[in-house]
Amino acid sequence: MDQLLQFVFSGLTVGAVYALVALGFTLIYNASDVINFAQGEFVMLGGMVTVFAVAAGMPLPLAALVAIAVAVATGLALHRLAIEPARGASAVTLIIVTIGASILIRGLAQMVFDRQFHALPAFTGEEPIRVLGASILPQSLWVLGGAAAIVLALWLFMERTLLGKAVRATAANRLAARLVGIDTTLVLALAFGISGAIGAIAGILITPITLTSFAVGTLLALKGFAAAMLGGMGNPVGAVVGGLALGLLESLAAGFISSTYKDAVAFLVILGVLFVLPQGLFGRRAVERV
Amino acid sequence: MLRVEGLRSGYGRIEAVKGVDLEVAAGEIVALVGANGAGKTTLLRAISGVQPITAGRIVFDGASIEALLPHARVARGIAQVPEGRQVFAPLTVEDNLRLGAFRRGRAETETTLAEVYALFPVLAEKRALPAGGLSGGQQQMLSVGRAMMARPRLLLLDEPSMGLAPLLVDQILEAVVRLRAQGLTVLLVEQNASAALAIADRGYVLETGRIAHAGAGRALLDDPRVREAYLGI
Numbered sequence: 001m002d003q004l005l006q007f008v009f010s011g012l013t014v015g016a017v018y019a020l021v022a023l024g025f026t027l028i029y030n031a032s033d034v035i036n037f038a039q040g041e042f043v044m045l046g047g048m049v050t051v052f053a054v055a056a057g058m059p060l061p062l063a064a065l066v067a068i069a070v071a072v073a074t075g076l077a078l079h080r081l082a083i084e085p086a087r088g089a090s091a092v093t094l095i096i097v098t099i100g101a102s103i104l105i106r107g108l109a110q111m112v113f114d115r116q117f118h119a120l121p122a123f124t125g126e127e128p129i130r131v132l133g134a135s136i137l138p139q140s141l142w143v144l145g146g147a148a149a150i151v152l153a154l155w156l157f158m159e160r161t162l163l164g165k166a167v168r169a170t171a172a173n174r175l176a177a178r179l180v181g182i183d184t185t186l187v188l189a190l191a192f193g194i195s196g197a198i199g200a201i202a203g204i205l206i207t208p209i210t211l212t213s214f215a216v217g218t219l220l221a222l223k224g225f226a227a228a229m230l231g232g233m234g235n236p237v238g239a240v241v242g243g244l245a246l247g248l249l250e251s252l253a254a255g256f257i258s259s260t261y262k263d264a265v266a267f268l269v270i271l272g273v274l275f276v277l278p279q280g281l282f283g284r285r286a287v288e289r290v
Numbered sequence: 291m292l293r294v295e296g297l298r299s300g301y302g303r304i305e306a307v308k309g310v311d312l313e314v315a316a317g318e319i320v321a322l323v324g325a326n327g328a329g330k331t332t333l334l335r336a337i338s339g340v341q342p343i344t345a346g347r348i349v350f351d352g353a354s355i356e357a358l359l360p361h362a363r364v365a366r367g368i369a370q371v372p373e374g375r376q377v378f379a380p381l382t383v384e385d386n387l388r389l390g391a392f393r394r395g396r397a398e399t400e401t402t403l404a405e406v407y408a409l410f411p412v413l414a415e416k417r418a419l420p421a422g423g424l425s426g427g428q429q430q431m432l433s434v435g436r437a438m439m440a441r442p443r444l445l446l447l448d449e450p451s452m453g454l455a456p457l458l459v460d461q462i463l464e465a466v467v468r469l470r471a472q473g474l475t476v477l478l479v480e481q482n483a484s485a486a487l488a489i490a491d492r493g494y495v496l497e498t499g500r501i502a503h504a505g506a507g508r509a510l511l512d513d514p515r516v517r518e519a520y521l522g523i
């Protein structure tokens with residue numbers, strides 16, 4: 001029982017990160033039908049830039065802000081330099097463009113930073129908190145709380161602001177959005193920028209627990225993609241639930257079966273969704289096209 | 291107000307609009323009729339800037355606008371009620387309307403919203419419901435209302451009667467006439483040619499991407515060639 005709870009805690013913690021990556025996928029997919037496989041690189045940049053900024057003497061909060069800014073700038077540049085020029089290309093072409101971009105970003109990170117693993121100090125100490133016989137790291141609470149805050153902020157933006165509604169309108173019907181005067185190119189740039197920020201925050205929050213390196217983005221993108229597929233691509237609630245569920249599945253598989261199979265869970269989920277549940281748990285976004 | 295000259299547009303190698311000249315003067319209702327596939331929708335989309343053109347000019351208020359992006363054309367005063375309504379289905383009726391005013395100021399939005407609700411009271415009743423749940427006729431009213439929210443000077447309507455019961459068609463067309471009386475200029479595309487020509491000052495008949503006939507609405511309605519080909523009488 002205690003052990004199960006322990007697996008649940010660690011599962012939810014990584015699951016929160018997958019959920020944030022999946023939200024990034026969702027945002028961009030809804031604004032454009034592009035599946036952005038460079039999404040994991042935003043997480044990598046969040047962790048790595050913070051690590052190196054702290055090493056250069058910056059206080060952690062400032063270093064984190066710099067890292068977020070770098071990831072946002074990377075997201076905007078990706079949109080401006082790679083996605084926008086390929087506008088009108090097929091979805092498959094655009095996916096390949098994002099894969100190429102992720103390889104490029106990883107290569108640059110390897111040159112600018114290094115090939116080592118790096119850690120950050122936990123934000124508020126390493127002393128585990130005992131809960132019902134299991135223990136939870138304070139940093140896990142930061143991850144869960146941070147993810148919850150991001151989800152809430154994003155929800156408020158989407159539901160309560162005219163710009164957020166314009167993003168939803170673009171997702172619902174791009175032609176009509178353009179006809180009412182929404183600049184859909186700007187909306188897509190915004191989606192890339194926000195995805196960059198969300199990914200970076202996820203990377204900063206999780207690095208004290210899981211370590212980071214220039215190469216962590218690939219697997220994270222894959223797992224975020226699996227989470228988004230599980231929840232139903234394009235569905236933000238599905239992204240969050242799918243991320244948490246994938247984290248739990250992984251943690252339970254690692255705990256009760258073997259940690260060697262942990263990363264296989266994401267692949268199994270992708271295959272399972274494709275064969276059994278093509279709409280995901282919550283259904284894909286209904287695509288309205290003309 | 292609007293002058294289209296030698297406009298050409300298409301999809302890949304298929305040319306759907308093959309050199310169209312057309313003019314709409316301020317305060318007019320101009321009908322553009324023609325069979326299914328004649329190129330009416332392509333032409334309207336080209337005017338709004340959501341369909342690329344391969345040749346020709348689009349002049350609005352004396353200035354060429356063919357290089358402007360769609361949102362800039364909305365800001366100049368051109369709004370469109372697209373074919374098939376195209377409401378933002380998951381968003382509420384009121385959000386749909388507010389998004390119609392995306393390029394306008396906030397204070398102005400409230401006044402226009404009240405006007406649209408006065409024109410279509412049923413929308414006020416359903417303001418908090420998702421637009422996707424409305425009936426076809428209500429969605430059409432919403433689509434017209436959403437275009438009105440931009441406070442356009444030129445309104446492009448693409449088959450507003452499509453799929454609606456005759457009573458609703460009359461209601462929508464009455465709204466169009468009323469809007470014109472308030473100073474709006476209208477370019478009305480219809481397959482339902484008799485209804486459109488009956489309320490139009492002038493009309494054009496589009497045939498496989500070219501203007502085949504043009505003239506006063508009444509005259510076209512009485513033209514035996516047009517009657518035979520498009521009105522089935």
Ligand SMILES: Nc1ncnc2c1ncn2[C@@H]1O[C@H](COP(=O)(O)OP(=O)(O)O)[C@@H](O)[C@H]1O
Nearest residue numbers: 301304306324325326327328329330331332333
């Ligand atoms: N998205 C599209 N791709 C390819 N061809 C199209 C597309 N939309 C319309 N067409 C073709 O362009 C021509 C004009 O279509 P359209 O402008 O929709 O006519 P209308 O509105 O008068 O019915 C038709 O031959 C139609 O098949």
Ligand SMILES: [Mg+2]
Nearest residue numbers: 330331373449
């Ligand atoms: Mg049409």
